[in-house]
Amino acid sequence: MPPSDPAGDHRPAGRRGGEVTVELRDLEFYDDDDTAVLLLEATRLNVNWTGEERVDDAGVLADRSLAHYTxxxxxxxxxxxxxxxxxxxxxxxxxxxxxxxxxxxGYVADGVPELSVCVWPGYRGVGIGRLLLEEAFLAARKRDIRRVSLSVENGNPATRLYRDVGFSDATGSAPGTMIVGLRP
Known part of the structure; x- marks a missing residue:
């Protein structure tokens, strides 16, 4: 289980009528096994965003196009x-x-990282996804990253959030591929 008490940023995010403390941790803080488990679960949840189980953990790992996200x-x-x-x-x-x-x-070019984000069911719609995206953008800017891409399926309600934080359709890329430019 990932450690729960290292130093981290504390940011508020509302949840069901109250305020909760959301702690952000650097993913590299976790050991490789915990990171792999976390990213496997997140990738599975992202693929199954409709609520229909289109893929299980074994299916994610067996599919090269999904496994690299773990x-x-x-x-x-x-x-x-x-x-x-x-x-x-x-x-x-x-x-x-x-x-x-x-x-x-969501590939657009070498050197442009592809972003994935997942908020667990029961915690969606209260600002955690936006917080994660904004903090990821800050971390990317510190690394001198100027553009970030992602892929989203048609009909996914997360598209609204992506557009709100600045993503737009990536010209010349596969449908559902979006890109955002990051200012220094």
Whole structure:
């Protein structure tokens, strides 16, 4: 289980009529096994966003186009943040530097990381996703990253949030691919 008491940022996010404390942790703080479990769960939840179970954990790992989302490679620049409430992960955002030899669904160009974000059911719609995106953008700017992409399926309500934080359709890319420019 990931540690629950390291130093981290504390940000408020409203949830069901009250205020809760959301702690953000650097994803690299977790050990490799905990990170892999967390990203596997998040990837499965992202694929199954409609509520229909289209894929289980074994299916994610068996599908190369999904499995690469479950591995963080800090050496190539990958990074992410985990949102916790009471020491329990309730959301995660991670950016992977996938290249043309192993592109993600939101690939636009080498050197442009693809962002994935997931907020666990029961914690959606209260600002945690926006908080994760905004903090990921800050971390990206500190790393001198100027553009970030993502992929979202048609009909996914998260599209509204992505547009609200500045993402737009990526010209010349696969449908559902969006990009945002980050100002210094």
């Amino acid at each position: 591995v963080l490679h800090p050496g190539r620049g990958d990074f992410g943040l985990v949102a916790e409430i009471g020491g329990r992960a309730v959301g995660v955002v991670w950016l992977l530097f996938l290249d043309a030899s192993d592109p993600g669904y």
